Amino acid sequence: MTALRGDGTPLRRGPRPLGLHLNLVMATLLSSSAGLPLLRSGLLPWKPPLGPRAEDLRRQIALAERRPGNGPNGAEDLRRAVDRETRRRIDAFLTGVERYRHHPYRRDLADPPVLWTEGATRLLDYGHGAGRPVLFVPSLVNRHYILDLSPGKSLMRWMAGQGFRPLLVDWGTPGPLERRYSLTDYIAGRLERALDAVVEESGRPVPVVGYCMGGLLTTALALRRPKSVAGLVLLATPWDFHAEDAATARRAAAFFQPYGPLLERWGELPTDALQALFAQLDPLLALKKFTQFARMAPDSRAAEAFVALEDWLNDGVPLVAAVARDALAGWYGRNDTAAGNWLVGGLPVDPARIRVPTLALIPEKDRIVPPASAMALPKVIPNAQMIVPPLGHIGMVVSAGAQTGVWKPLAEWLAATG
Template sequence: MATLLSSSGGLPLLRSGSLPWKPPLRGRAEELRRQIAQRESRPGAAEDLNRAVDAETRRRIDAFLTGIERYRHHPYRRDLPDPPVLWTEGATRLLDYGPPSGRPVLFVPSLVNRHYILDLSPGKSLMRWLSGRGLRPLLVDWGTPGPLERRYTLTDYIAGRLERALDVVVEMHGRPVPIAGYCMGGLLTAALALRRPKSVAGLVLLATPWDFHAEDAATARRAAAFFQPYGPALERWGELPTDALQALFAQLDPLLALKKFAQFARMDPASRGAQGFVALEDWLNDGVPLVAGVARDALAGWYGRNDTAAGNWLVGGLPVDPTRIRVPTLALIPEKDRIVPPASAMALPKVIPGAQVLVPPLGHIGMVVSAGAETGVWRPLADWLTATG
């Protein structure tokens, strides 16, 4: 909204040539300024342009707010029942998608989003699709941090809770099992594969960051700086609130909300596309807070200092060194990922001996729920899991 409302105020600066453009845009900006000057040589043309910019600003704001209002009142509600719970500890559950005769695969999602992006709706559920292909997906649901988890660090989650979940699955199966991590969950599973190699039959990394400074170090450092004002509140609350995390993600593409809600305003509310939009947006807005110790490790350590790529990330006092991973590894790196830049994700399989890499033409979330997910990700993932170990 602030960007749109500043448009009229920016016109005089555009006309005078005093706006500070990024180098790739200077040529286009100068050409635009030249065209405006040429047209405004006619009487009244400057006022016409001012009115046109104001009208376009109002039109875009109206479309944006209309989309938000229609989203808020859309009748869709996720009613997909949870599968049986195999194991619980604290706020964490292990969901069993069956069948009992299928080969178990332990799936680990991020700590900052709900698990059900991998089980979003009947037609967009990677877990249920894999179950129908003879595998037995077991999905970690981290839950909402309680008093116990608020004291956790990444070491507690990985060397404690996640290792115990893996023990349950291995004991049930009687042999090593593949593990798969999505986004931040891939970092957790990479560390798990190093710590428990005899329990892991294979490692899958789905859109997993590693070199946080590979593509845009300045943005990564800004994310770390964003965290700093919350330091005193973290000590009091024991967690970084969901709203703060949402604001952090919004910085990655400040105009994304404008684009997607304006597009939603043009959709038929009864269409499958509109229902899919609401399902995904509900998941995005159903976040969980990040406990204080993990927030420090991730934002200051990963984003700020790039501890992962620098070799300084420790779990339980031991470095997480991917060159020592010896289990079969598959990295799925979406080509159009704006949350985890492909260069960041590619840095991890490059140093894992023998790792295979697939680059589907999808986005970070689209790789698991879009129309192209089954062909680009689900099928090659199922084939690899079936053949591995």
């Protein structure tokens, strides 16, 4: 049964998976008091790079316990102070989560006309038939509307205002047909047919823009259909998954392993399992975000922007079984892309053979796709251009700096490529 708010609308399920975030926050904060004796004695294990900071913290604790005015029970006073601060932080986090789950904001942007559809997939025409067509391809694991988040934060609507005809792939939620798909089926099948629909409609080759995982799909597409692709744009697209932190990439692949026996029955990796995987990148991100949200005025623009983005993050879609295996075990585990072992339709995806004009926009503050991973791709594409805006992975398309750092350079490059 779906929980309802007072006005009868569904209560938000996020942050997903809620149980995991609650447990991570509680376990981390409640361990603070328990860790004090170990920290004081020097028995608390630290990673070597943190050793000097840990020693400095020990000195500060010793000084605080002996500070004049603290009385003979300085250690107990400190423990109580830590306990009060722990309770305050837990309360702030839970307040933020509760306010988010009850916030009145609901995204109400109407979808544009649909140019083409197949199975669960739609091609949304933000230019309403006018302007130079540009095909935008998002990830398979997130909803398409991160590129059309809200009236003031919509790359699609802004591009239409610049005279382009943005056509956005909405992959939809996998159904019985898609659960049998592999990456080859998505790229050499559905995505190529979507491209064909745009080329047939416009009568000429069109540029394609891939965001995150969508950039991997469009890289393969540009290789397979060079006569239909007028240009390739890569937004925060990973390539060398072991470039900055091979251990973390391999942990992501290992995380997938327990689900292996269930994938055949499910036919997909559930959304909450994927969200749990992303949570590993920064286990305390939820604590930071929702504590900050608790300090915002509920009716402020900042609060509404937070809820809009968080709703999108929690509105994920499952990843079909074969794609999950290829992406997690292949890309993250074996680094098939950079190693030259990623095959689509039996042929290797070799970016060195790409001959269409290429632009890579790589946000330097990206914590989801490390910049070194993304830079590895344009470095092997002949004559590829690269722009590195001072933004994050999601901020590059929806933040206050997105229009200056990404949207305008993108539009200018597309206009220059003819």
